[in-house]
Amino acid sequence: MDVGACRLCLVEIAGSNKLVPACTTQVADGMVVATTSERLQRYRRLLLELLFAERNHVCAVCVSNGHCELQALATNLGMDHVSFPYTFPKLEVDLTHRLFGMDHNRCVLCGRCVRVCWYVEGAATKNFSGRGAGSRIISDLNQPWGESRTCTACGKCVHACPTGALFEKGTTVGEMQKDRGKLEYIVTAREKKQWIV
Amino acid sequence: MDRLKIATVWLGGCSGCHMSLLDLDEWLFELAKVADVVYGPLVDTKEYPAAADVCLVEGAVANTEHVELMHQIRQRTRVLVAFGDCAVTGNVTALRNPLGSAAPVLERAYLDPANLRPALPHEPGVVPPLLDRVLPLQEAVPVDFYLPGCPPPADRIKAFLQELLAGKAPHLTGANLRFG
Amino acid sequence: MSNVAVSPPASKPRAPLAHPSGDKRFKMLEVFMKRQQQRHDALIEVLHKAQELFGFLDTDLLLFVAHGLRLPPSRVYGVATFYHFFKLKPQGAHTCVVCMGTACYVKGAQQVVEALEQAAHIRAGETTPDGRFSLMTARCIGACGIAPAVVYDDAVAARQTPASAVERVKGWLDHGPR
Numbered sequence: 147m148d149v150g151a152c153r154l155c156l157v158e159i160a161g162s163n164k165l166v167p168a169c170t171t172q173v174a175d176g177m178v179v180a181t182t183s184e185r186l187q188r189y190r191r192l193l194l195e196l197l198f199a200e201r202n203h204v205c206a207v208c209v210s211n212g213h214c215e216l217q218a219l220a221t222n223l224g225m226d227h228v229s230f231p232y233t234f235p236k237l238e239v240d241l242t243h244r245l246f247g248m249d250h251n252r253c254v255l256c257g258r259c260v261r262v263c264w265y266v267e268g269a270a271t272k273n274f275s276g277r278g279a280g281s282r283i284i285s286d287l288n289q290p291w292g293e294s295r296t297c298t299a300c301g302k303c304v305h306a307c308p309t310g311a312l313f314e315k316g317t318t319v320g321e322m323q324k325d326r327g328k329l330e331y332i333v334t335a336r337e338k339k340q341w342i343v
Numbered sequence: 344m345d346r347l348k349i350a351t352v353w354l355g356g357c358s359g360c361h362m363s364l365l366d367l368d369e370w371l372f373e374l375a376k377v378a379d380v381v382y383g384p385l386v387d388t389k390e391y392p393a394a395a396d397v398c399l400v401e402g403a404v405a406n407t408e409h410v411e412l413m414h415q416i417r418q419r420t421r422v423l424v425a426f427g428d429c430a431v432t433g434n435v436t437a438l439r440n441p442l443g444s445a446a447p448v449l450e451r452a453y454l455d456p457a458n459l460r461p462a463l464p465h466e467p468g469v470v471p472p473l474l475d476r477v478l479p480l481q482e483a484v485p486v487d488f489y490l491p492g493c494p495p496p497a498d499r500i501k502a503f504l505q506e507l508l509a510g511k512a513p514h515l516t517g518a519n520l521r522f523g
Numbered sequence: 524m525s526n527v528a529v530s531p532p533a534s535k536p537r538a539p540l541a542h543p544s545g546d547k548r549f550k551m552l553e554v555f556m557k558r559q560q561q562r563h564d565a566l567i568e569v570l571h572k573a574q575e576l577f578g579f580l581d582t583d584l585l586l587f588v589a590h591g592l593r594l595p596p597s598r599v600y601g602v603a604t605f606y607h608f609f610k611l612k613p614q615g616a617h618t619c620v621v622c623m624g625t626a627c628y629v630k631g632a633q634q635v636v637e638a639l640e641q642a643a644h645i646r647a648g649e650t651t652p653d654g655r656f657s658l659m660t661a662r663c664i665g666a667c668g669i670a671p672a673v674v675y676d677d678a679v680a681a682r683q684t685p686a687s688a689v690e691r692v693k694g695w696l697d698h699g700p701r
Contacts, residue, residue, distance in 0.1 A: 198432075205523025206428055206435060206493035212523065221520050226489040227431050231482060234440035270595030275604040278662070286596040287582050287589075288604075296595060 151256050152197070154190055154219070157181050165189060191223045199230040200279070201237065202251040203309070209322035210310030216254060217309075240285075242292030245315060246304050248283070253311035255281055259303035266333060271297040283311075305329055347508065349374075350395040351383030351426070352416060354409045355436040355477060356402025359494040360427035361385065364399070366497035377508060394419055397507060399426035399490070403436040404478040408471035417484040422507070425480040428493040428522055435493075437477040445473035488513055491522050542587055548576040549587060556591040563594055566602055570609055579610040607661045615650040615657035617695040619688075620674040624663025627671035631684070635671055636660060638685030643696055656695045 160178035428434035542549035559565035669681030
């Protein structure tokens with residue numbers, strides 16, 4: 147699905163000086179695409195550093211430590227520090243839901259929770275509010291998650307989330323392992339009528 | 344060949360990185376063959392030497408004493424290393440930064456729980472005032488190399504120091520480059 | 524087949540559109556939504572109408588719109604907060620919108636905001652306790668040629684300085700004549 151949330155999938159297309167996000171660019175006949183180059187890696191690292199600087203990502207005390215896609219990206223792209231000043235915003239942690247928690251400090255606004263909630267579960271509980279640096283993931287009318295009338299407590303958003311922003315209550319440092327396979331299972335079953343266990 | 348002068352310093356951190364350094368165990372003997380530890384919590388020197396080759400800095404810059412010390416250390420040190428996540432990112436030490444200033448932290452620690460004459464510590468020249476914003480090391484002084492981890496495992500420290508001792512610029516990759 | 528009378532499947536009753544408060548404005552909004560055939564893509568027009576009727580969009584009103592257009596509440600809230608025009612809190616009798624677009628920002632809009640914040644003793648996005656004055660910011664109002672631009676009530680003013688801005692709103696803060 148075309149998303150265009152983070153630009154970490156930037157690629158080079160031969161004959162064009164512009165870097166384009168792979169996720170929103172249509173392939174064309176004869177297109178020559180470079181997915182890794184010194185320049186791309188440099189830009190990706192820059193974007194990644196901005197993601198880290200934007201909120202409060204503290205791997206050492208995170209439920210997803212060791213199982214985090216953001217942390218893994220830092221390793222893969224050779225990010226050994228962040229060269230921008232951290233913004234240290236003051237953000238909420240919503241623990242009102244019976245089963246799950248949402249820590250906005252760890253959210254990268256990728257929107258996977260929103261998309262899985264709308265298009266896989268169909269509940270449309272989650273969405274983005276605001277814009278730019280003020281963007282937040284909300285439930286219903288920006289009410290505490292636990293008071294949402296639409297949430298089915300299915301937990302798909304938790305497993306779609308790449309970081310420790312969405313987690314199961316009761317997990318502590320490094321214990322939250324996401325199972326994206328479950329989401330793939332459901333979607334494959336629905337779209338291809340294949341139940342691949 | 345001159346013996347390498349290695350210093351370590353403990354700023355706003357839990358000393359876990361220094362513990363991890365001690366986890367080098369028998370490799371410390373190898374290190375001792377080529378290097379001296381000239382300053383830090385593991386030795387008794389009170390003054391930072393006039394010239395050191397390498398300084399491993401554990402912890403984030405959290406108070407005015409840290410700032411002054413780091414300026415002195417930067418001037419007197421050839422290779423400055425941000426040692427562990429607190430120095431590299433601020434990490435746990437910087438968890439207070441979103442509160443906006445040092446005041447809420449001091450109040451929580453010294454006023455809220457006190458039931459007998461609550462007071463904030465105020466000893467000019469003795470107790471260094473907290474900075475309103477905890478700084479990762481590179482926001483206070485220029486840093487040459489970064490050694491992340493909370494704490495960096497001993498193997499990672501060894502890999503890093505071995506490259507440094509071989510006169511190369513340490514370059515951590517893969518499992519050796521991980522925050523947390 | 525049994526001859527026992529089977530009641531039709533219990534379908535969830537559609538949320539009634541009429542608002543329990545009896546406030547006539549809800550009725551007007553309902554008529555407006557019906558005139559749009561309750562189309563999903565009429566959301567922005569409906570929010571405009573709602574704000575025109577009520578002055579601002581509170582949670583209750585947003586929920587009414589969500590029911591009316593049969594949209595998820597999260598969609599209605601997301602759209603309402605995306606556009607600066609929509610207000611989720613009551614506005615003061617007078618409003619001042621400082622443009623924080625790139626051109627205005629470069630030309631010193633931040634200093635203008637700070638001066639106004641100090642003069643009114645509120646932060647940007649807030650309304651004075653007496654309800655007379657709201658200070659807002661916007662991302663580019665499309666008047667880059669006259670940067671930094673400020674909108675006082677509905678009038679756009681060019682090339683504002685901290686001093687000129689404070690002077691302009693003084694009357695609104697001192698409870699003086701407009």
